[in-house]
Amino acid sequence: MLVNQESDNVHLCIVCSGKLISDPDSGEELCGSCGIVARENLELVAERRAFTLEEMDKRYRTGEPASLMMYDMGLSSFIDNKNVDANGKQIQRYSEIDRLRRLNKITVSNNSKTKNLNKAMREIRRITEILAIGTPVAERAAYIYRKALDKRLIKGRSITGIVAATIYIACKDTGTPRSVHEIQEVIGNADRKNITYYYKFLLREMKIHVPLPVPSNSISRIADKARLSEKTARKALDILALVSDNALLSGKNPVSLAAASLYLATIETGEYTTQLRIAIAADVSTVTVRKRCLEIIQLVKADNSQLLAKSIEKSQELLSEESKPILQPSIAATSVAHHPAKNVKGLFLASRQVSRLPYLPVEYDDGSASIELS
CATH class of the missing domain: 1.10.472.10 (Cyclin-like)
Known part of the structure; x- marks a missing residue:
């Protein structure tokens, strides 16, 4: 029985732009106007049921979906390290398979763009997992990075800094509350000023408009x-x-x-x-x-x-x-707690040497400074 494709997402013929008709009996999808066969051997049934993870792995035939988080979007082929064929039998010619495996790796990641994407996608995945950010944010960051790489905006700049900037843009774009300081703490070797600079640079060059934070x-x-x-x-x-x-x-x-x-x-x-x-x-x-x-x-x-x-x-x-700290500093920190804040950074370092308690520095309008201990 022929079934007309009447849905919100209607498939059109690539030749005459006519509506496609599917035939479940023959497993074909053909055009009702010109008669061209668009697809054949369609399998409209679901996968076989599986009750354990091992059984699911054995019956899994379709592979992972394409994802921007993978440097090759999950579309490239690879040869497994196990020297067995599709039927589970041992392959006798080990040296030939090893040579094919090495050649396959070379052809997949041979150019600089692929190596750049491989490193950047691994870094995006690592940072988003530590920050407990969802997959949509990671996918958005990967999309922005790919666009920046296509426009040759990465050349001569730090991959880690650009990755941090793309994650920050993706967080703002999706309404995920994450600050530059949190991202910088996860990266460790990136300067906060560099992340902010790359963030403004990408917004300007790629003409990205992020919504205001709520x-x-x-x-x-x-x-x-x-x-x-x-x-x-x-x-x-x-x-x-x-x-x-x-x-x-x-x-x-x-x-x-x-x-x-x-x-x-x-x-x-x-x-x-x-x-x-x-x-x-x-x-x-x-x-x-x-x-x-x-x-x-x-x-x-x-x-x-x-x-x-x-x-x-x-x-x-x-x-x-408003004119006093919540908690009084300890006796050991009193000698440095009420000096004029001419060098606030030096005051914090001095107080840290004296007191091992957690502190929160505060600077007041009259020029005085205090250290609030928790």
């Missing part, structure tokens, strides 16, 4: 790191929904807005935690968290909303905390 995308990640409940995370989303469209918050760091909304949500839900804990989870300073909290409270006050009733009561306490 604060709500960072809520779940910060809440997981700070070990906050789902109730608090949902309350933070409600707070962001109330103030996110306000023009006074435009241009602010979305991660800091998410951290501030989470801190206010902990006050409202009774799950009290410190600003330092949330600031470390969000990779921002406690001063930034306090400033964003006060700005959100002022906006909620202007709207006459009861969403932050408890937080508004504590707003005076937040204002008083």
Whole structure:
């Protein structure tokens, strides 16, 4: 019985652009207009059922799907190291098979472009696995890298730096909250300035337009790191929904807005935690968290909303905390904690020599500096 291809994805004839008709009895797909046979020996049935992994491997006939994550997209052939044929019998001419295996490897990865892609795809796979990023982000990063390689933008530049930049672009494009600092920590031997430079370079040369980051995308990640409940995370989303469209918050760091909304949500839900804990989870300073909290409270006050009733009561306490650190430094670190911050980096190194406790440096508007210990 002939079946007309009436679906959303209609296959067309390559000769006359007519609709193709499939014949399940003969396993052919032919054109209804010119009669050309487009495909033959079609197998429309599913694979045989398998109940164990070994049985599935034995009955698996189609191979892996094509993927941008593979340097050859999974379409090249390779010869297995086992010297057996398709029937499982041992091959007698070992030397000939070894020679064919070596020649096959040479022909597959003989040019510089293939070697470049092989190294880059392995690096993308490694970084995305460590960062726990999904396959769509990795595929998007591989696509951007391939386009950059086709435009000869990789020549003379670091492959690792370009890979980091493509992953950062893919994270922004898919709405996955990952920072340059996180990617740089995974790579290790790449400078943050170089990653930022390559990121801007690819955006400019490839004319890529990434969407603006949304604060709500960072809520779940910060809440997981700070070990906050789902109730608090949902309350933070409600707070962001109330103030996110306000023009006074435009241009602010979305991660800091998410951290501030989470801190206010902990006050409202009774799950009290410190600003330092949330600031470390969000990779921002406690001063930034306090400033964003006060700005959100002022906006909620202007709207006459009861969403932050408890937080508004504590707003005076937040204002008083604006001029002092949350935790006092230890006695050993007191001698270096209140000096003018002319060289803040040197101050951090000196404090690290004195105290082995975890610290979070803070610089105030009046030029003084402090070290907040957790």
